[in-house]
Amino acid sequence: MTTSVREGSSPWRSVLPVAAVSVLLAGCGAQVQEGSAAADTVTVERCGEEVEYTTPQRAVAYEGGSADKLFALGLADQVHGYVMPPANPPVEESPWAEDYASVEFLGDDLLDRETVVDAEADLVVAGWNSGFSDQRGITPEILDGIGIQSFMHAESCFNYPGFPERVTPFEGLYTDLDRLGRIFGVEERATELVEGYRERVAAVEEQVPEGDPVPVFLYDSGADQPFTAGSQVPPNDIISSAGGENIFGDLDERWTQVGWEAVVEAEPEVVIILDYGDQPAQEKIDFLTSFPAMSEVPAVVEENFFVLDYNEGISGPRNIDGLESFAEYLRELERG
Template identity: 75%
Template sequence: MTTFPPGRRTGTTRTLAAGLAAALLLTACGAEVADTAGTRSVTVPRCGEQVTYTTPRRVVAYEGGSADKLFALGLTAHVHGYVMPPANPPVTGSPWAAEYARVRFLSDDLLNKELVVAERADLVVAGWNSGFSDKRGITPEILDGLGIQSFLHTESCFNYPGFPERVTPFEGLYTDLDRLGRIFGVEERAADLVRGYRQRVEAVRAQAPAERLPVFLYDSGTDQPFTAARQVPPTDIISLAGGRNIFADLDARWTQVSWEAVVRGRPEVIIVLDYGDKPAREKIAFLKSFPATRNLPAVREDRFFVLDYNEGISSPRNIDGLEKFAAYLRGLPR
């Protein structure tokens, strides 16, 4: 049964940007953000580092998860634009499609320093080693030196150099909404969102099957598969829905494993991550024909569940992915 989806760093508190323009009261999709003469500031953790933020006006968001968090908080008026690499499915399929249409599409490339400088960003929202990158020369430390504020997804902080922070992926989502709510002064909106998400998660947990089926998430790769380890949302999705990620013991985010390890795990369900540029149907066809996987229990029984890319990265849509996968597990014959 295959289911397809409908300055220099220190440990001290610092102010990252200068005072902003004149006094404003902005309304963004029901969220009011108050700032008096640009003087409002708040100290919020950026991973394990205490950082002082002033209210941003020109946010650049990298990937759907970053933009979705801001849109869910009603902060569309503060979002200047978004960078969306080809892996991300079209934003027209997002629950916040109307919000995407109100802001600028900046690039379909990877995040880079030149772009955020050219766009005069005053906050960049991304993950560590997914948007921010030492190799590509765009890190929070580099942006600090340019007077550009930055915010990292908490689920990506477990190996952030110098200031790591370790939480479960869903707790990372809740933490991000809380911290962004404090940065923009919409704490009540953030608290309401988190409360609602927790209630939905608990409703799923209460219905989870007692038998935990082994689950393998297939992201990509033919020579070696790329999969979800402990530190990314699909592991929480699998666990909360009543399954068991066969690679949950790996202390990593997205990682390569061997086909031999997949075979040893004998997954009874395979989650296939659906990219914009790597369709799930092609991946399923590969797994059905590949000698190492065609006799796995999940493949023989055609137990494939397709997870949308934006339900698998840190995003409010993780909750949607959880509910869908939980319904899929409950519907399997026992």
Template identity: 70%
Template sequence: MTATARFRTARRSRFAALALTLPLLTACGASVEAGEQNRKVTVNRCGEPVEYTTPSRSVVYEAGSADKMFALGLTDRVHGYLMPPANPPVEESPWAAEYAKVQFLGDDLLNREAVVEAKADLVVAGWNSGFSDQRGITPAILDTLGVQSFMHTESCFNYPGHPEKVAPFDALYADLERLGQIFDVPDRARDLVDGYRDRAERVRAQAPGGDPVPVFLYDSGTDQPTTAGNQVPPNDIIRFAGGRNIFDTLDGRWNKVGWESVVQAQPEVIVILDYGDKPAQEKIDFLKNSPVTAGLPAVAGNRFFVLDYNEGISGPRNLDGLEKFGEYLRTLGD
């Protein structure tokens, strides 16, 4: 047995023991005031109405989840965060000071053991990017453990049984408003969403005239590239800024496509998604050196725009990515 296998076996054993003690952990971990314990509100979760009590010990997965909570001023309701290696360092976040106030729970994928050890009363994550049938951590499973869950609306497109198809930026706004309801800060959520809508509209108003520039989002992959369909934030970032995602008719989230489709579309700009284990420069070098892509207009013209990972997944930093990309497209016309 490898060291990794021994580690996973030990983790499973610890989880089995922890699961037996969950009622005790939940009871001693709660710090919600008496009035809030009795407060209940029904909020949609991927098209399904779910009743929530006010959480006080949330666990958030990835920066998109944490950022939504911090932007809403809910740091005191976050116990800790899980941050897998793909995420850029939290010290680079606009909310670095807020991350420092809560516990770092590990760089593993979302898992039940971490949730139980944290005595969580709410888990915030996306479907497939956090919650997963394969890894045995789903809203239904957490329900049996007495732990509430909140899923990013943008990720609901792939959620079985309760599909909810919402444009990516509208999904971000829905999340903030729903979290505002759950935590009883609806006015704060409304003000935040109004501000984000205004920022997006300002970029749209300044978009270059004429036909939208064809844009290819390159996430990863050499044999086959992974790119953005129309159900993830980069599609709206590209569209609002005045470009056109060459795969905007792809009704999906993150998808593998063929290089021949990319070549056929002749993108004028390539957006590179930059994250920890797949840095942007490596992808740019690959595109420049591959005989398949070296002749693309974007590559030949060195028109690459680097989008930070946390500007490309559902979260408040989508607006930062939009503003930067909008400015980039405007400079192309100068």
């Protein structure tokens, strides 16, 4: 049995111009450099659309990935608060727990327009269909119309209507940090972060075990049909960079439903359990090990389960932590 359960896991308003001087920021000590984009406005792409941003002072983040990106850039002083749905593990488990504690908790539901208006937000950071939503009436276009700036994760943009953008998930993380760095005027800090993350990914890829990639199935949830990761979300890059192969990596989707027959036919040797919400990872493992359709799948027979924290699976800095842990797991895996 090769089961890994990681310790600590559970898976616009108008603003005053900012003077173009060096200002020490909270968190990681990022600085606004003289002559940087922090003076008044800067033009940055938002899912392929050129958008002019004024330096935010009351940003609102939706979910851990959004807040983590801002906190990693040392921007806690310019974050007003966050909305954190119940699926997200407790913020006290975050590497940026102190930053979360220093800003306002705005709600534990889905993102909505009323919340950000009441917060007097001058920037909302979220993903397309994972925060911003036509159905719920909170889109970048709607916020533009009421004077609230918005930023969308590049990883989520490939199906954004009108202004699509396609990047691989890890490149989406790097792109977001670069763009947020420009919007907030902390370009040097963004560059340092991205270079560090690229180096960590390269170090993992240099240690990939010899032989064929390990077939991997990510199990998010679902009994009648499993919910899993396609090619357009971070677990796909985590799996491939670690030396595995996402059995649904050929699906040009983000998170999607598939059939159990397809899972069985792919014969995954490892199952990644995405850990979040009110269903513990062990309950998902118990379901898979007792589910007759999966009884002869190699990963289930060998009980090769790896638990990936929710914030390691959605776009954010903790993707790199998830990669390193999963890569270590694969290096120690005894294949039949």
